[in-house]
Amino acid sequence: MARNNEQQNISDVLKDFVKKNKLEKGLNKVNVKEVWNAQMGPAIAKYTDEIQLNEKTLYVSLSS
Structure with missing residues (x-):
């Protein structure tokens, strides 16, 4: 994150937060x-009804 007058793009800060x-x-x-x-x-x-992502597999449950 930005410190000591360093400037960072908010997108980069959020990506870092998500990754950390x-x-x-x-x-x-x-x-x-x-x-x-x-x-x-x-x-x-x-x-x-339901969507799940498990690793690289998408599971979809439909009501019809």
Whole structure:
């Protein structure tokens, strides 16, 4: 993080924070849900019960 009048881009600071606190997996899971809903559209999203990302495998549970 920026100290002693050092300036850093907020994006870089956040990336460093995520990496240092090992939060990548949680963020990837959130991104997967957002991307799924955006790509599949509202018709499919409404039937999507659960989305899980486990390592490199995507599990999707649909109600229909």
